[in-house]
Each structure stands twice: as C-alpha cells, then as structure tokens.
Amino acid sequence: MMTTVFENKINSADLEKKVKTMYEKVALHPEHEYHFEMGRALAERLGYPKQELNKIPEPAIDSFAGVGFYFDLVSINSGDAVVDLGSGSGMDVFLAAQKVGPKGEVFGIDMTNAQLEKSRSLRAKRDYENTYFIESHIEELPFISKTIDAVISNGVINLSSNKMKVFLEVARILKPGGTFAFADIVSTRKMPESITMNSTLWAACIGGAMQVNEYFNYLEHAGFSVEEVKENPYDFISNSAKGATKNYGIRSLSIKAKKK
Numbered sequence: 001m002m003t004t005v006f007e008n009k010i011n012s013a014d015l016e017k018k019v020k021t022m023y024e025k026v027a028l029h030p031e032h033e034y035h036f037e038m039g040r041a042l043a044e045r046l047g048y049p050k051q052e053l054n055k056i057p058e059p060a061i062d063s064f065a066g067v068g069f070y071f072d073l074v075s076i077n078s079g080d081a082v083v084d085l086g087s088g089s090g091m092d093v094f095l096a097a098q099k100v101g102p103k104g105e106v107f108g109i110d111m112t113n114a115q116l117e118k119s120r121s122l123r124a125k126r127d128y129e130n131t132y133f134i135e136s137h138i139e140e141l142p143f144i145s146k147t148i149d150a151v152i153s154n155g156v157i158n159l160s161s162n163k164m165k166v167f168l169e170v171a172r173i174l175k176p177g178g179t180f181a182f183a184d185i186v187s188t189r190k191m192p193e194s195i196t197m198n199s200t201l202w203a204a205c206i207g208g209a210m211q212v213n214e215y216f217n218y219l220e221h222a223g224f225s226v227e228e229v230k231e232n233p234y235d236f237i238s239n240s241a242k243g244a245t246k247n248y249g250i251r252s253l254s255i256k257a258k259k260k
C-alpha cells in the first residue's frame with residue numbers, strides 16, 4: 001500500500017478529537033466565525049442551485065461546511081443507492097434524496113455525534129424515509145462490496161489521516177463503473193511539518209491537504225480513473241488559513257472518478 005510520510009506522522013487520535021470538537025461547533029453554532037466560510041451564501045456561490053436548496057431543511061444549509069459543487073459531475077438516478085462520506089448536518093444527503101426518490105436510498109456517514117443528531121432530527125421532521133445517517137469512520141465503510149451506485153463527499157477526505165484507506169473503501173463498495181464525485185482540498189506545493197503536524201490546521205481543512213499529483217496517484221492506485229476535475233471558487237477566512245493557502249497553493253477541486 002502507498003503511504004505518505006505526513007500521513008503517518010500526524011497523531012490520529014488527537015486529530016479525531018480536534019475534528020470532532022470543530023464540527024460539533026459547526027453543527028450547534030453555525031453563526032460563529034470559523035477558519036472557513038459556511039452556509040447558504042457559500043453554497044450558492046459554489047454553484048448549488050437556489051431552487052434545489054429551497055426544497056431541503058434550512059438548518060442543514062446553515063451548517064453546510066463543504067468546499068465545492070460536484071452534483072454536475074454525477075448523474076444520480078431514481079432508485080440509486082448513494083453514500084455521502086462525512087455528511088455533516090445532511091445538506092448533500094437531502095439534495096441527493098430528492099434525486100434517488102422513494103425507491104432509492106442515501107446513506108450519510110459521519111463520526112461527530114452533534115452532526116448526526118442534527119441531521120437525524122431534520123430527517124425525522126421532514127419524513128425523509130430514503131435517508132439514513134450512520135455513525136462510522138470513512139476509513140471503514142459499513143457496506144457490502146459492489147452495492148453502491150455513487151459515492152459523494154464534500155470537504156472531508158482532506159481530514160482523514162489515511163486517505164488511501166478511504167479511496168480503497170470507496171472502490172470496494174461501488175458497483176463496477178460506479179461514480180465517485182466529490183469536492184476536496186489539495187495543495188500544489190509540499191507543506192512543512194509546522195503545518196502538516198498541526199492538528200488544529202488539519203481540522204480547519206488545511207494541514208491534511210495532500211499534494212495534488214500524489215492525490216491523483218492515490219485515486220488511480222485505488223482503482224479509479226479520474227475523468228473530470230474543476231477548480232472551485234473557495235476561500236478560507238482566517239489570516240493563518242489565508243497565509244497557508246497563498247504559500248502552498250491550497251485549492252478546492254471537484255473531481256469525478258470512475259471505478260475501473
């Protein structure tokens with residue numbers, strides 16, 4: 001298995017704690033200020049259609065902390081089974097649920113209790129019977145091999161300390177020819193350990209940004225062919241995050257990858 005030095009060096013238990021603390025706050029207090037933008041204004045700027053957003057629960061949009069729009073890269077059809085890695089408060093799950101309809105199913109995976117509680121309560125209020133929010137890690141997906149039509153994700157994989165494991169799991173659960181469409185943060189230059197070893201900067205979606213060439217190598221190695229890539233109009237807010245973004249060419253990409 002391919003690994004990178006920086007992925008091995010971060011303390012994954014410490015990272016998980018920081019990520020959970022950060023995204024608990026995002027679920028409970030979307031109105032607070034973070035290193036990153038959030039909410040409806042961000043979603044609309046990234047390209048989420050207003051009329052689609054109007055159909056889903058507003059609190060899920062308030063806590064949206066994704067980094068790009070990728071629904072234009074995947075055709076999600078009635079009856080499909082879809083998995084969202086790191087579903088947060090559920091915005092992308094509810095949007096996908098409209099597409100798969102009553103015969104389909106959308107599974108949101110997350111490890112942060114407050115996010116799961118919020119998405120589950122929104123699901124219950126609006127009777128989204130074709131959605132499920134499951135507590136799990138994206139490195140170990142609770143699905144049988146070759147059963148899923150599409151896997152989606154927004155702003156999450158950069159947070160994982162074992163990205164190869166995530167990609168191999170996605171490849172395992174997808175049906176042959178299935179689509180992995182997602183948005184994530186990458187870097188164009190190698191970052192120093194002062195950033196890649198800093199779990200607070202990881203939790204802010206910067207420290208774990210992998211070098212883009214290596215990222216695509218990982219996807220290929222896991223069994224994907226990358227078919228489309230586009231850059232998103234995404235900016236960080238805090239000065240420390242802006243500095244790292246400028247120095248190391250941090251970018252948000254939307255990626256369509258097909259399972260070979």
Ligand SMILES: C[S@@+](CC[C@H](N)C(=O)[O-])C[C@H]1O[C@@H](n2cnc3c(N)ncnc32)[C@H](O)[C@@H]1O
Nearest residue numbers: 023064065066086088110111112137138154155
């Ligand atoms: C940046 S937020 C994005 C949430 C959602 N996709 C959105 O667009 O609003 C990252 C989410 O991924 C979850 N997460 C991060 N690492 C994870 C992991 N290894 N396993 C499961 N969930 C994870 C966090 O709990 C958080 O809810």
